Amino acid sequence: DTGVSQNPRHKITKRGQNVTFRCDPISEHNRLYWYRQTLGQGPEFLTYFQNEAQLEKSRLLSDRFSAERPKGSFSTLEIQRTEQGDSAMYLCASSPLWDTGELFFGEGSRLTVL
Amino acid sequence: SQQGEEDPQALSIQEGENATMNCSYKTSINNLQWYRQNSGRGLVHLILIRSNEREKHSGRLRVTLDTSKKSSSLLITASRAADTASYFCATVQGAQKLVFGQGTRLTINP
Secondary structure (H helix, E strand, O other): OOOOEEEOOOOEEEOOEEEEEEOOOOOOOOOOOEEEEOOOOOEEEEEEEOOOOEEEEEEOOOOOEEEEOOOOOOEEEEEEEOOOOOOOEEEEEEOOOOOOOOEEOOHHHHHHHH | OOOEEEEEEEEEEOOOOOOEEEEOOOOOOOOOEEEEEOOOOOOEEEEEOOOOOOOOOOOOEEEEEEEEEEEEEEEOOOOOOOOOEEEEEEEEEOOEEEOOOOOOOEEEEE
């Protein structure tokens, strides 16, 4: 296993288009997290899953955003009707247990909305 | 909301010098973590210090935790050019959500 994988790494889209990002966590990890990071800022929590259940969503996650983890393995984050303010790095992380809380991050998917 | 706040926001030092970054947080914690992020890349976990620990070492890294002041520091000794990155502290907020600070951008000049 090579770690958390995110695709695509870069996405350029026009305002109003829909985009989808995929995250493949480390195989034995049952927790999966999505964060958003804008330039010069720290990662902001968006949502997390335990297996297939979405347990928490941030208020940052407007109704244009939807995340799924249908079989408790990979996850997708879809942004509908993109806006320029959605331009950011979208980071996925996974973890096996919560006894330490350490997260394992992917390399991120950078979104640019023109 | 950001739980941890790092200080300084940016730090530039010469190779070989020590770099110290500070983090303050607001609520009680079980542990505090430090992560590193190279430009345009994902975050990498560096070290975790539990609330009942005061100091922890890992290679050239030294982390301290003062729960009475709700603060932590990360010291990188004998810095190298490859240490150039952003460094974030993070704490658990709520049940299982890791919340990050704004980060310190560290530049090591050769």
